[in-house]
Amino acid sequence: MYNVTLQNHVALNHEQAGSLVAQVLKEDFEFISKEVNELMRKQGLKPHECEDVANNIEMRDAMKSLLRYYLTHNDYTEFMELQRVYGNVE
Numbered sequence: 001m002y003n004v005t006l007q008n009h010v011a012l013n014h015e016q017a018g019s020l021v022a023q024v025l026k027e028d029f030e031f032i033s034k035e036v037n038e039l040m041r042k043q044g045l046k047p048h049e050c051e052d053v054a055n056n057i058e059m060r061d062a063m064k065s066l067l068r069y070y071l072t073h074n075d076y077t078e079f080m081e082l083q084r085v086y087g088n089v090e
Contacts, residue, residue, distance in 0.1 A: 022070035026079060029063045032056045033088035 004010075012020065039045065039053045068076050083089045 018070050022067065022075075025063050025067050025070065029060060029067065030083070030086075030088060032060050032063070033083065036060065037087060 036053060036056045039049055039056075042049070045053070064080075067079065071079065080089065
């Protein structure tokens with residue numbers, strides 16, 4: 001969850017902005033991965049659910065690429081290992 005209260009403006013340097021983007025991507029990656037897993041376990045998917053799975057997998061793959069950009073190699077590797085442990089990725 002994000003709580004932001006602005007009075008005038010917020011000044012972030014490049015590193016802080018990158019960290020913020022990475023945090024949002026990590027949380028969204030986990031959310032979408034859980035949705036994909038839930039739908040994949042479901043029997044008899046409706047056509048729109050099949051489309052949801054395909055779209056979510058596409059977004060998850062794009063997020064993986066962005067995470068590789070915004071995280072250090074070690075942080076990315078650690079995050080993906082946790083996702084494998086949680087069952088969110090193979």
